[in-house]
Amino acid sequence: MAISISHLTKRFGQTDVLRGIDLGVEKGELVALLGPSGSGKTTLLKIIAGLEWPDSGRLVVDEADWLQLAAQDRRIGFVFQHYALFPHMSVRDNLAFGLTVRPRSARPAKAVIAAKVEELLHFLQISHLGDRYPAQLSGGQRQRVALGRALAIEPSILLLDEPFGALDAAIRRDLRRWLRGVHEATGSTTIFVTHDQEEAFELADRVVVMGEGQIAQIGDADAIHDHPATPFVARFMGATVELPVTMQSGRARADGLDLTVLPRRALPDGPAQVFARPEDIIPQPDPAGPWRIISRTSNGANLRLVLRHPDLGEAELDTPRRAVAADCMIADASMRLRIAFGTIFPGDRRNPAPASEPENIPQLEKTP
């Protein structure tokens, strides 16, 4: 089913948790909600499920106003972060819960339910675990049961809150692929929450980046990676080096920085900031360069250097340890820095560009 959310707001006491969310999700789409802790992802998911109610805004699903509909009647599959399996029920009873709890008139016959549960156990590849209690399962197995329990009611929409949050990396990767398969098999509209970028980009058709109760950007991996809409998104995507620059007819300039590879931007002349990832900054030994190396650490493959500029401040960067020039990257060496990739935002450090209003940010100029 297609979901359409507009102007949704929610506050808890004094905190604005959602500050005007607008989001449309197509039928059968797989969307990731990505954002730091406390950005309101779970709250948004719970409002869609009917477990929380917004203060204002609209939630329309296939033309129906879902704010008029009780959670029980929405037929949502919700997978909780810590699974929330019923501890006193066997795996079978957990899977069957959504069916056995229906009013008598709508409840399938016992045999039908049992068959459905068998089918689910098989589909989840946990046929041998049907009689166990949740306490006797591993994290990955619990996750499967939680998903199976949600799928048993043949939900119109599947919502997953950090489905793999509590699992180790190898199992995460497995389950990720498996969830993608489940999504393709069931075709249900799916929204999942995560704060793992890799997970979001690998799994989702579209990624919604949330920050402080607002949607900062919507797009696919490449778009968000290459063209972050706000400083917040840039930082969240790993561009942790922020340096002050000066705009001059669409070009950024700064002492000791080579910014020539960055595309022109239609920004007014004056102060601006460049955001770059540590690995996209290339150090170049230069006896006259204004940057001084103040620390150097190695993780084997890469050197992590911290450099200081008398006016611009500090910059942290990663460079391959086996590179030719690495030998002269020693403490106190003088350097120039080339920014191979970065994004320019208007404003300076004391007066940063508004993080939460993407419409204020001019679009990236097309380079001819």
Added chain:
Amino acid sequence: MDPPFRAKRVLPGFTLSLGTTLLYLTLIVLIPVAALILKGAEIGPERFWRIVSSPRAVAAFRITLTAAAIATVFNAIYGLLMAWVLLRYEFRGKRILDALMDVPFALPTAVAGLSLTALFSANGWFGAVLHPAGIPVVYTIWGIALAMAFTSVPFVVRTVQPVLEDMDPALEQAAVTLGARPWAIFTRVVFPTILPAWLAGCTIAFARSLGEFGAIVFIAGNLPFQTEIAALLAFIRLEEFDYNGAAAIALVLLGFALVLLLVSNLLQYWAARYREDSR
């Protein structure tokens, strides 16, 4: 030289504290119980049986058990409700009510007995209404049950409350998204979760009711065969310097209590069977 290997304990001075605890337990629990059993054994099975099967003793046991059962059924429901209300609702005076829940623990039982008698006697606040309506409380088994219920209700509330509080709200939310209505959520998700604690609380409340004395003697009227409880009968025998008679009755009460504890543990074990980890 390395010191010889010793397993590390979590508690420092574990051996000492274990020793102290065991000694204490022996002194104040085991020795009295053993003395009671020896005293009973001294009587010999035949006389023992004659004492405990005398009509007056049988009536006292019947009254005690019946009243305790009534009190426990009442507390099982009311205590659960109370724990629920104290956790799930916000209202003015909630903290005060929560604190009041412990009054029966703190109040001397004689004070409780006196005030209940004053309230429910024919000219007391409640008695003035109940008595004309043909529901006498004072000097009946209902009065005994009332006193028992009053003194034992915190056991149910205070055992259920923490378990209910610790329950993951996501469990109920999961049930909601799966289509469960409030009643189904309570009967199929919430209640099974608190069942072991609830059973434990009810059993302790029952055991406590069997042994209650101070609060009851004021309100019961203590008529042999009608409102005389077993603990009082043992006390009367003792006053008559009939140590054997007192010990025999006390032993039966002890037996009830032990059986109850056993049943309670079995029930809890059964209700919590799903907690077993696979090994």
